[in-house]
Amino acid sequence: MSKRLDEVFSVEKLRRSWRGVATEPSRAEPAHTDDAPNGGASAAEASYRRLLETIERRFSSDCVAATAPLMEELEQLLRQRFPADTLAMMPRTECARLTVAIDGLLNRMEDLLEAFEAGLGR
Numbered sequence: 001m002s003k004r005l006d007e008v009f010s011v012e013k014l015r016r017s018w019r020g021v022a023t024e025p026s027r028a029e030p031a032h033t034d035d036a037p038n039g040g041a042s043a044a045e046a047s048y049r050r051l052l053e054t055i056e057r058r059f060s061s062d063c064v065a066a067t068a069p070l071m072e073e074l075e076q077l078l079r080q081r082f083p084a085d086t087l088a089m090m091p092r093t094e095c096a097r098l099t100v101a102i103d104g105l106l107n108r109m110e111d112l113l114e115a116f117e118a119g120l121g122r
Contacts, residue, residue, distance in 0.1 A: 044082040048075055055113070063116045070109050077102045 052071060056064055078099040083090070 038084040041079075042086045044078045048078055057115075059116050059120075066116075067109065067112065070105065070112070074102070074105055074109070077105065 048071075051074075055067055055071075059067075079099055081095070081102060
């Protein structure tokens, strides 16, 4: 059974999660955050791998090659946003900046993958 890209990787679900980080009300908070202490890095890596596998399975090698630079950039951003060292604390402003960068990159990827999917004639 072939899974559609939007079934495996829901950009809207990620956006809802990220909006909470970006629009969280300001209050007396510590200067650092570790809002993904238990498995944030492994969950981000698993999502990245599922996305990569879906793209490789669903699209031609030319399409995969076209998305490779975007996937590399996404991997770097995810590693920064969800460091493997769960004891590392990140300033909220840096966390928000990375979240916005990931959201923007996912939007660009979504547009590109939708164009590829439209080209498949389905």
